[in-house]
Amino acid sequence: MAYHHGRLRETLIDEAVAAIEADGVDRLSLRDLARRAGVSHAAPAHHFGDRTGLFTAIAIDGFDRLTAVLEASGGDFAEAGVAYVRFATAERGRFEVMFRTELLRDDDPALAAARERAGAVLRAGAGAEAGDARANALAAWSLVHGFATLWNSGAIDADGQAPDELARVIAVRLFGSPERVTRASRGGDTPVR
Incomplete structure (x- = not known):
């Protein structure tokens, strides 16, 4: 899924949800999420801090x-x-x-x-x-x-x-x-x- 400028946070959440549905919650990492979303490895950490922050946002x-x-x-x-x-x-x-x-x-x-x-x-x-x-x-x-x-x-x-x-x-x-x-x-x- 390509993200549109200004919607990166929503794109990351949607990509994380898709990854959870495909592979389960335990296999999700911020690095994998960045790869799936086609963004830098720092982007998910910038928006959520860590996995706990990502899951809380979800x-x-x-x-x-x-x-x-x-x-x-x-x-x-x-x-x-x-x-x-x-x-x-x-x-x-x-x-x-x-x-x-x-x-x-x-x-x-x-x-x-x-x-x-x-x-x-x-x-x-x-x-x-x-x-x-x-x-x-x-x-x-x-x-x-x-x-x-x-x-x-x-x-x-x-x-x-x-x-x-x-x-x-x-x-x-x-x-x-x-x-x-x-x-x-x-x-x-x-x-x-």
């Missing part, structure tokens, strides 16, 4: 992107869960880094703010559901994060379904109305194959 970018897709789900609690899974399976490299705290500068204020923005969107949807909002949010996050992690690792036999289709059926079953569960099971809310 996580911030990931949380910002996650927030955008959650907001676009329209406030529906089950659809926010589907959006989460769609993001996690489409943005595997970012998703892999976002929750690996050992890779990140956990005290970075921009990271804390990005996490909080994404969390606030999830909590807002949980508050609209019956019952304890905190328990609802934790249950929903556990469900969709676990599902996405299992999907990304290849542990789920999808039987031809896309991850968001299968996630919709599961999310509606746990967090939807009884009528919506029936429709989802029959394919009314999702194109079940």
